[in-house]
Amino acid sequence: MPNRSPAKALLRPTATLLLGSVVLAACGQKTPQTTLNPASESTRAIYNLSELLFWLGVVVFLIVQTWLIVSIIKYRQKDSSQVPTQIHGNTKVEIAWTIVPAIIAIVIFVFTFDTIRKIEFMPDEAAGNTLNVKVIGHQWWWEFQYPDIKDANGKPLVTANELWIPSGSYIDVKMTSVDVIHDFWIPGLAGKRDVMPNRESGLWFKADDVADGAPGVFWGQCAEYCGGQHAYMKMRVVVASPADFQKWSTEQSQVAVNTTLPESFTKNCIGCHVVRGTNAAGITGPDLTHFGGRMTIAAGTVDNTREHLYAWLDDPDAVKRGNIMTTAIKADTLTEAEINELVDYLESLNPGTSVKGQQ
Amino acid sequence: MATDVSTLHHAPAKQRRGWLEWITTVDHKKIGIMYAVTAFLFFVIGGLEALLIRLQLGTPQNALLTPEAYNQVFTMHGTTMVFMAIMPINAGFMNYFVPLMIGAGDMAYPRMNAMSYWLLLFGGIVMYSSFVFGGGAPDAGWFAYAPLTSTTYSVTRGMDYWVLGLQLLGVSSLAGSVNIIVTIIRLRAPGMRFNRMPLFVWMSFVTSFLLIFALPSITVGITLLFFDRNFGTNFFLPAAGGDPLLWQHLFWFFGHPEVYIMILPAFGVVSEMLPVFSRKPIFGYEFVAYSGVAIGVLGFTVWAHHMFATNLGVIADTFFAAASMLISVPTGVKIFNWLATLWRGELRFKTPMLFSLGFIAMFVIGGISGVSLAAAPFDLQVTDSYFVVAHFHYVLFGGAVFALFGAAYYWFPKITGKMMSERIGKWHFWILLLGFNLTFFPQHMLGLQGMPRRVWTYQQNQGWDFYNLLSTIGSFCIAFATLVFIVNFIISLRKGAPAGNDPWDAATLEWATTSPPPAHNFDVEYIVHSRRPLWDNKYSGEGRGMTINYDFHPHLPPPSYAPIIFSFGLFVLAYGMLNLASAPLIGIPIILVALAIAFVGMNRWVGEIAQDPVL
Numbered sequence: 011m012p013n014r015s016p017a018k019a020l021l022r023p024t025a026t027l028l029l030g031s032v033v034l035a036a037c038g039q040k041t042p043q044t045t046l047n048p049a050s051e052s053t054r055a056i057y058n059l060s061e062l063l064f065w066l067g068v069v070v071f072l073i074v075q076t077w078l079i080v081s082i083i084k085y086r087q088k089d090s091s092q093v094p095t096q097i098h099g100n101t102k103v104e105i106a107w108t109i110v111p112a113i114i115a116i117v118i119f120v121f122t123f124d125t126i127r128k129i130e131f132m133p134d135e136a137a138g139n140t141l142n143v144k145v146i147g148h149q150w151w152w153e154f155q156y157p158d159i160k161d162a163n164g165k166p167l168v169t170a171n172e173l174w175i176p177s178g179s180y181i182d183v184k185m186t187s188v189d190v191i192h193d194f195w196i197p198g199l200a201g202k203r204d205v206m207p208n209r210e211s212g213l214w215f216k217a218d219d220v221a222d223g224a225p226g227v228f229w230g231q232c233a234e235y236c237g238g239q240h241a242y243m244k245m246r247v248v249v250a251s252p253a254d255f256q257k258w259s260t261e262q263s264q265v266a267v268n269t270t271l272p273e274s275f276t277k278n279c280i281g282c283h284v285v286r287g288t289n290a291a292g293i294t295g296p297d298l299t300h301f302g303g304r305m306t307i308a309a310g311t312v313d314n315t316r317e318h319l320y321a322w323l324d325d326p327d328a329v330k331r332g333n334i335m336t337t338a339i340k341a342d343t344l345t346e347a348e349i350n351e352l353v354d355y356l357e358s359l360n361p362g363t364s365v366k367g368q369q
Numbered sequence: 370m371a372t373d374v375s376t377l378h379h380a381p382a383k384q385r386r387g388w389l390e391w392i393t394t395v396d397h398k399k400i401g402i403m404y405a406v407t408a409f410l411f412f413v414i415g416g417l418e419a420l421l422i423r424l425q426l427g428t429p430q431n432a433l434l435t436p437e438a439y440n441q442v443f444t445m446h447g448t449t450m451v452f453m454a455i456m457p458i459n460a461g462f463m464n465y466f467v468p469l470m471i472g473a474g475d476m477a478y479p480r481m482n483a484m485s486y487w488l489l490l491f492g493g494i495v496m497y498s499s500f501v502f503g504g505g506a507p508d509a510g511w512f513a514y515a516p517l518t519s520t521t522y523s524v525t526r527g528m529d530y531w532v533l534g535l536q537l538l539g540v541s542s543l544a545g546s547v548n549i550i551v552t553i554i555r556l557r558a559p560g561m562r563f564n565r566m567p568l569f570v571w572m573s574f575v576t577s578f579l580l581i582f583a584l585p586s587i588t589v590g591i592t593l594l595f596f597d598r599n600f601g602t603n604f605f606l607p608a609a610g611g612d613p614l615l616w617q618h619l620f621w622f623f624g625h626p627e628v629y630i631m632i633l634p635a636f637g638v639v640s641e642m643l644p645v646f647s648r649k650p651i652f653g654y655e656f657v658a659y660s661g662v663a664i665g666v667l668g669f670t671v672w673a674h675h676m677f678a679t680n681l682g683v684i685a686d687t688f689f690a691a692a693s694m695l696i697s698v699p700t701g702v703k704i705f706n707w708l709a710t711l712w713r714g715e716l717r718f719k720t721p722m723l724f725s726l727g728f729i730a731m732f733v734i735g736g737i738s739g740v741s742l743a744a745a746p747f748d749l750q751v752t753d754s755y756f757v758v759a760h761f762h763y764v765l766f767g768g769a770v771f772a773l774f775g776a777a778y779y780w781f782p783k784i785t786g787k788m789m790s791e792r793i794g795k796w797h798f799w800i801l802l803l804g805f806n807l808t809f810f811p812q813h814m815l816g817l818q819g820m821p822r823r824v825w826t827y828q829q830n831q832g833w834d835f836y837n838l839l840s841t842i843g844s845f846c847i848a849f850a851t852l853v854f855i856v857n858f859i860i861s862l863r864k865g866a867p868a869g870n871d872p873w874d875a876a877t878l879e880w881a882t883t884s885p886p887p888a889h890n891f892d893v894e895y896i897v898h899s900r901r902p903l904w905d906n907k908y909s910g911e912g913r914g915m916t917i918n919y920d921f922h923p924h925l926p927p928p929s930y931a932p933i934i935f936s937f938g939l940f941v942l943a944y945g946m947l948n949l950a951s952a953p954l955i956g957i958p959i960i961l962v963a964l965a966i967a968f969v970g971m972n973r974w975v976g977e978i979a980q981d982p983v984l
């Protein structure tokens with residue numbers, strides 16, 4: 011083997027790999043949870059700030075790396091006996107490169123402060139155009155309450171893992187947790203906010219307008235490590251036009267479209283789940299009143315299809331290991347007939363307005 | 370100072386041989402070696418954990434690890450790398466080289482120094498024994514947010530082992546810091562003024578103060594956590610009025626200075642290596658030294674930037690954003706001074722130099738992403754995502770680990786008397802540089818694409834497959850590079866070329882003695898006249914950098930069993946504490962035995978002839 015330097019030997023494979031990665035990434039998959047596609051006023055403000063940070067970063071990066079590479083090329087040792095001029099420093103230069111980063115820091119700070127102001131304070135125009143939402147974190151699923159929208163029993167409307175909001179309205183989110191700290195994050199619509207057990211945190215956002223009949227779906231996920239299934243504490247946010255939202259919320263506030271509970275549901279499910287209009291009133295698990303219209307099962311673990319629902323009821327631990335439903339439903343708890351009965355029933359709970367099956 | 374010490378001179382005590390020589394040693398050099406070797410073993414263990422993490426995340430919905438196993442592995446990876454790898458490798462280099470660089474014969478408290486080492490080893494063993502005895506390792510992440518750490522949500526004993534292991538490591542670090550500080554204040558050679566000290570010594574000094582001010586905060590935190598988990602208190606439990614956010618403040622008041630505790634010694638070694646391989650003095654010595662002090666001080670005012678997402682409010686967000694951005698100023702000053710040190714030099718690209726240059730190139734990337742994280746609104750998007758994982762690996766791996774590998778190549782000849790292979794060393798560097806960037810650069814993209822950190826898996830439809838695969842491939846390059854280092858280490862140890870006293874044509878006092886140095890470090894006393902005593906003697910004329918006092922009686926503290934016995938007592942005490950609440954009939958006897966062992970150690974300690982250099 012010729013005695014090549016490691017730098018040269020590694021150059022070609024590295025270049026191939028990097029080029030290949032750019033090509034592959036270019037024709038890569040969709041990233042539904044990206045921060046780079048802002049769709050609200052606040053995420054756009056953050057995105058603008060991050061562009062500034064990015065370009066300033068590029069400038070600093072280029073200055074430092076160029077300086078480094080030029081030094082390496084220009085001052086590589088030519089004569090081992092030579093001792094270069096012994097330069098100990100230069101106060102003027104030191105002052106200059108203390109001031110320059112300070113100026114950059116000040117510029118960043120000014121824009122940061124402006125952005126903090128924009129995303130933290132809800133504008134005055136929000137008054138009268140605000141929808142209140144309460145987020146409650148559970149290990150490992152999301153409960154959403156609408157204090158402004160009452161259900162058939164006069165209580166705030168409750169859903170789980172799928173949050174519908176009207177576009178163009180200010181959404182005032184208050185959050186708390188029933189167990190550990192979670193974090194509410196829908197990258198397209200708002201930055202993160204911790205969901206804590208002993209205090210109420212909050213944020214607001216206003217989603218960009220969408221057309222009637224064309225709701226936008228945003229993916230979100232718990233962002234604070236919260237134990238075993240932190241990875242599968244996901245949610246979908248559906249931004250609907252005000253008219254679509256109105257239709258959805260009217261439907262959702264009704265009792266279930268099918269209030270005849272199958273026997274297996276009464277036997278196994280009512281202790282933990284609510285189906286409005288029936289005697290299923292447990293509050294440990296997600297509200298299932300309109301389950302059939304939701305996009306996913308088990309907080310975004312799998313898409314809501316009959317097959318997935320069958321697998322979930324057959325052995326919840328195999329679908330989402332360690333989730334709380336496994337304390338009640340084991341692999342052999344339900345018979346095939348019971349599971350089929352439950353799947354039929356749950357999938358029938360679809361009042362109509364839904365984005366199920368849509369990504 | 371020499372006269373002070375010489376009055377304590379005794380006939381050398383009986384030197385023990387073999388392994389007994391190591392467990393009784395109070396020689397700062399042997400202790401430094403033990404620190405470094407132990408830390409490197411933990412680095413390998415933490416690295417294997419990292420490989421498990423990357424294997425699991427290499428493909429979507431992978432079932433290699435269960436969520437429970439994954440959560441233990443990432444918790445132990447972070448805990449190991451921070452507390453048992455980087456911190457003790459730093460401590461090892463400080464131990465070995467601070468006394469040599471200031472012309473001292475040993476550390477100020479040689480037996481306490483040995484105790485610091487044993488507590489590191491025992492603390493690590495306590496932590497890792499949780500896999501065997503605890504029903505599972507710690508699983509709440511390295512910053513262990515309450516109330517996930519409570520017995521309700523962390524059901525194994527893992528977190529109790531974590532607390533007790535950290536307590537031992539904390540005592541180790543505190544004692545080590547006091548030792549370094551006193552050594553630097555009291556044992557400098559004549560003429561070695563503070564403003565003549567090598568910058569590694571400066572950074573060791575600053576780091577030690579950071580430890581002393583930061584560690585009490587986490588000590589309080591983990592003590593309260595232990596009470597919550599074992600004795601029914603509710604400091605962090607919201608159901609009974611406790612406050613999980615209190616934990617976050619206690620943790621990060623320690624945790625952020627901790628970052629500088631890990632990186633400042635790296636700044637120090639790079640500030641040693643760059644001038645030597647540029648054949649110039651460091652540019653702006655005072656600015657490099659004082660910017661390190663400034664970073665240390667400012668480091669205590671920024672902890673809540675880890676907590677922007679907790680809804681601190683506009684005023685706190687603004688303050689902590691501003692303070693965090695301010696740190697970029699002294700950090701920038703350091704980088705510019707390093708670059709200016711290269712300028713108009715005669716650069717020799719030996720392996721330590723390559724690692725120093727790699728350090729600058731990589732650390733800058735971590736610095737840039739760091740400033741962006743200080744911008745609170747941007748932080749709200751990328752905190753707790755893979756962007757942050759990328760950021761702190763650029764700082765702690767691209768920064769600290771690169772510098773420390775450089776330090777290993779730089780000082781190996783002094784420690785062993787043999788050179789490391791340059792050829793293998795260069796392969797090590799280039800493979801590591803490639804693997805490092807391949808592993809961590811794509812993680813910036815993953816974070817921006819919305820991938821949270823600490824997820825045991827992710828779905829196919831998220832669009833994260835490709836960058837994750839790239840990152841996993843990169844992690845195996847890092848593992849391979851580390852293997853190359855180990856091979857180089859073993860080969861060089863066996864048949865490396867003889868190093869001589871001063872193989873790099875260096876400037877500082879550690880190169881003025883033999884390689885390896887004798888037990889008492891120096892046969893003579895150096896009287897220092899400049900910042901680069903050895904260099905100036907070589908290039909400005911004999912006596913310009915330092916002169917020699919031949920009327921010097923080296924002092925050699927005798928070996929002692931006391932430190933290991935005392936530390937072993939604390940080690941046993943940890944297991945007693947573990948059983949105190951759950952099985953007092955086992956716990957209380959163990960505690961009594963442990964206290965007896967510690968007492969025996971302490972009694973020996975106070976009964977031995979006082980021969981520590983500082984009285």
